[in-house]
Amino acid sequence: MNLVLVGVNHKTAAVDLREKLVSLFPEPQAVYRRFLEAPEVQEAVYYLTCNRVEVLVATESPEPAVSCCQAWFAAHPEVPPERLRESLYVRRDREAVRHLFRVAASLDALVVGEPQILGQVKEAYRQAARCRATGPILNRLLHKTFSVAKRVRRETGIGDHAVSVSYAAVMLGRKIFGDLAGKTALLVGAGEMAELAVEHLKGQGVARLIVANRTLERAVTLARRFGGEAVSLEELEAQLLAPDIIISSTGAGDYLLTAEQVRAAMRRRKHRPLFLIDIAVPRDLDPRINDLDNVFLYNIDDLKEVVEQNRERRRAEAARAEGLVAEETAKFIDWLQTLAVYPTIISLREKAGRICEAELKKTWPHLGPLTPEQEQSLKILTQSVTQKLLHDPIIFLKRNHRRKRPHQELDLVRRLFNLDPDRQDEPGRQG
Amino acid sequence: MSGLFLYPALLACLAAGALWLGFLLAQREWLCRAGVWVMGLSLVLLTLELAAVLFRAGRLPGANLGEALLLFAWALVAAFLFFYWRYPIKVLGALAAPLAAVAVSGSLILPSQTGTASPLLESFWLSIHIVLAVLGNAALTLAGLGSILYLIQERQLKGKRFGFFYHRLPSLEQLDALNYRCLTLGFPLLTGGIISGSLYAQYTLGRLWSWDPKEVLTLAAWLVYAVLLHERLAVGWRGRRAALLTLSGLVLLVVTFIGAHLWAAGYHSFSSFAQP
Known part of the structure; x- marks a missing residue:
């Protein structure tokens, strides 16, 4: 069994080409039906994300399968063939497995380490399975893919380092508070980044959310949306007692909080640590606040700096992840090769079973009347003789599939036991 | 006779220190787990050494700086393992184990009681x-x-x-x-x-x-x-x-x-x- 992967991604094709190719896969049911109609395609799965369009096929005859996939991509009337030829890549067997693993582990992504891609591949696989387009090979390969992606995430730091500003803020909070569960956050003003940060904070278990805004009505609206409490901006100083994390994004022009105000509040807070995030430009919070003990102030540039450093780190971790992927690819290919020996093992067992039956049938008349127990033990006797005899050849097949010339050995065994009696190059010629 | 268990204890402390420094550098969980076990071993060895002194001299060690360091090393390792059990802070081992090793080597180097x-x-x-x-x-x-x-x-x-x-x-x-x-x-x-x-x-x-x-x-x-x-x-x-x-x-x-x-x-x- 061979694997073939054909597709384009963000590195080989511009977005306009990718869009056109996506339109070639309108509706999963119909697409898979057409794929499986082709005699050379045994199993298929395709996945479309904003950065890639790829088809993976398990086939007995790889070359026609590749042509079939290429023809599929070439079907779009607006895509010139030479442009497609430049963009389309074909990966076979080992390379196809490695490619899929790298995609799912987010090593082949635009932002290395972003986790969304795994979910997209999972969803694509679910669709393919629903359309009965996957079989033993792709089922196993896709499940393996998911576990490899998890392993990469667990054993390398590829996803540890936040590469978005809002998530970076949350990770910093965890280095200060350890656990964000049960903490209180105060949101001053609103904006896209602040809202994202609130989402992340809620995801980390932040228990209470206070929203402050210049007008109380707006604060109430926002608070309702996030499930928090509303206060007006005038109360800000009085509100400094409760929160552990303050995200400020009004950009009002002058400082909402000065170092003196925060210093006074810290005394009343009994010096409970305070983490302030100022994502407003111009800044909302007096930069001298950062000089106070147990107070940590980060502005938008600080957070961007964190993100840049984290990108660097991810690149370093990606190298380790590549090693893991290579290791898992080798394992899967090994498994794929053992598959080749199973039809032979099955034929061997079937042949042995047929011989047993035939010989027993010949023997029954000579034995006279037998009790059912005697019949049974005679059957068992013949079966165990053949099983014992076949044991070693089968072990030989299973153990030797990784040799350099597996096909020759397989061929030898098949000829030795005459498993293909109709073959033209009959042993009679050789001996 | 003196210090029968001291050299093994020193080795255990050094090994634990190396494991934890390795953990600090490489962030591999098994290094940390191994560090705890080796630290536990050094506690056993230090306890045996203390018992030996107690048996030989009929008193707690503490008569000279060397013996006091031995006692301190024992207490440090014990306290570390206690806190590690209750409130695990893994990287602390990278400081505590080498310090225990310094104390044990101090007790080996310093002249014993005359x-x-x-x-x-x-x-x-x-x-x-x-x-x-x-x-x-x-x-x-x-x-x-x-x-x-x-x-x-x-x-x-x-x-x-x-x-x-x-x-x-x-x-x-x-x-x-x-x-x-x-x-x-x-x-x-x-x-x-x-x-x-x-x-x-x-x-x-x-x-x-x-x-x-x-x-x-x-x-x-x-x-x-x-x-x-x-x-x-x-x-x-x-x-x-x-x-x-x-x-x-x-x-x-x-x-x-x-x-x-x-x-x-x-x-x-x-x-x-x-x-x-």
């Missing part, structure tokens, strides 16, 4: 005094080590430099909690050590307090920790200030521990324990 020890040291109450003081010192040493980690991590977060340590050290909250827990355990032990010593002095020398250098320095350290504990509970002091105070208390304790040995004048001095 002559017999003062019979005063055989008293049960004095043993209580020594054990409490040493356990208190060990817990407060861990508080100090935790404070060093806190200050490093705080510097990273304040300075917005996210280097080697930022990713490897635990959160400020955890490090501060370690400081608090070590303090709440170490301070009563130290207090108990001072009280039992005073009572014993009253009983044998007829006076509670002699203004001996070791007593004065210990009192100073005790006051530092008392202020810290009070402010922590009453005003909520924590973080950087608590870490700095913990470290200054530790410096006083170290000066007391080592310095009292060099000050021959006081009756706490090790040289006065030996009888010609």
Whole structure:
């Protein structure tokens, strides 16, 4: 069994080409039906994300399968063939497995380490399975893919380092508070980044959310949306007692909080640590606040700096992840090769079973009347003789599939036991 | 005969230190787990060594700086394992294990007792005094080590430099909690050590307090920790200030521990324990 992967991604094709190719896969049911109609395609799965369009096929005859996939991509009337030829890549067997693993582990992504891609591949696989387009090979390969992606995430730091500003803020909070569960956050003003940060904070278990805004009505609206409490901006100083994390994004022009105000509040807070995030430009919070003990102030540039450093780190971790992927690819290919020996093992067992039956049938008349127990033990006797005899050849097949010339050995065994009696190059010629 | 278990204990401490430094560098979980086991082994070996001294001399070790270091190493390893069991801060091992190794090697290098020890040291109450003081010192040493980690991590977060340590050290909250827990355990032990010593002095020398250098320095350290504990509970002091105070208390304790040995004048001095 061979694997073939054909597709384009963000590195080989511009977005306009990718869009056109996506339109070639309108509706999963119909697409898979057409794929499986082709005699050379045994199993298929395709996945479309904003950065890639790829088809993976398990086939007995790889070359026609590749042509079939290429023809599929070439079907779009607006895509010139030479442009497609430049963009389309074909990966076979080992390379196809490695490619899929790298995609799912987010090593082949635009932002290395972003986790969304795994979910997209999972969803694509679910669709393919629903359309009965996957079989033993792709089922196993896709499940393996998911576990490899998890392993990469667990054993390398590829996803540890936040590469978005809002998530970076949350990770910093965890280095200060350890656990964000049960903490209180105060949101001053609103904006896209602040809202994202609130989402992340809620995801980390932040228990209470206070929203402050210049007008109380707006604060109430926002608070309702996030499930928090509303206060007006005038109360800000009085509100400094409760929160552990303050995200400020009004950009009002002058400082909402000065170092003196925060210093006074810290005394009343009994010096409970305070983490302030100022994502407003111009800044909302007096930069001298950062000089106070147990107070940590980060502005938008600080957070961007964190993100840049984290990108660097991810690149370093990606190298380790590549090693893991290579290791898992080798394992899967090994498994794929053992598959080749199973039809032979099955034929061997079937042949042995047929011989047993035939010989027993010949023997029954000579034995006279037998009790059912005697019949049974005679059957068992013949079966165990053949099983014992076949044991070693089968072990030989299973153990030797990784040799350099597996096909020759397989061929030898098949000829030795005459498993293909109709073959033209009959042993009679050789001996 | 002396030091039969000391070399293996030293090796165990060094190995644990190496494992934890490896953990700090490579962040592999098994290194940390192995470090705990090797540290446990060194505790067993140190306990055996203590038992050997106890059996041979009929008194707790503590008659000279070498023996005191042995006792301290034992207490440090025990305290570390206790805190690790309750509040695991893994990277702390990278500081505690090498420190224990230094203490054990100090006890190997320093000359052992010449002559017999003062019979005063055989008293049960004095043993209580020594054990409490040493356990208190060990817990407060861990508080100090935790404070060093806190200050490093705080510097990273304040300075917005996210280097080697930022990713490897635990959160400020955890490090501060370690400081608090070590303090709440170490301070009563130290207090108990001072009280039992005073009572014993009253009983044998007829006076509670002699203004001996070791007593004065210990009192100073005790006051530092008392202020810290009070402010922590009453005003909520924590973080950087608590870490700095913990470290200054530790410096006083170290000066007391080592310095009292060099000050021959006081009756706490090790040289006065030996009888010609």
